[in-house]
Amino acid sequence: MPKVTIRTYAQLREYTQGQPQVELELPEPRTLAQLLQQLGIPREKTRILFVNSRAADREQLVHAGDTVDLFSAIGGG
DSSP: OOEEEEEEOGGGGGGGTTOSEEEEEOSSOEEHHHHHHHHTOOGGGEEEEEETTEEOOTTOEEOTTOEEEEEESOOOO
16 A cells, blocks of 8 residues: 655654654545644644655645655744
């Protein structure tokens, strides 16, 4: 089954069981908003989104083989 790699940072790791990187099956393209919903991440928890190292918005389509980076609204530091 085709997969997408999700990398989470800071507080967002609570939605991936503390793992910095997870792979999800992705049988067909979906938007970042749909992917966030699948992961159970509330909209207000994410601020910066990347797909394949490029800035993205929530309406961008994610395809199998893509890498998604999710940063929280407050990263600290």
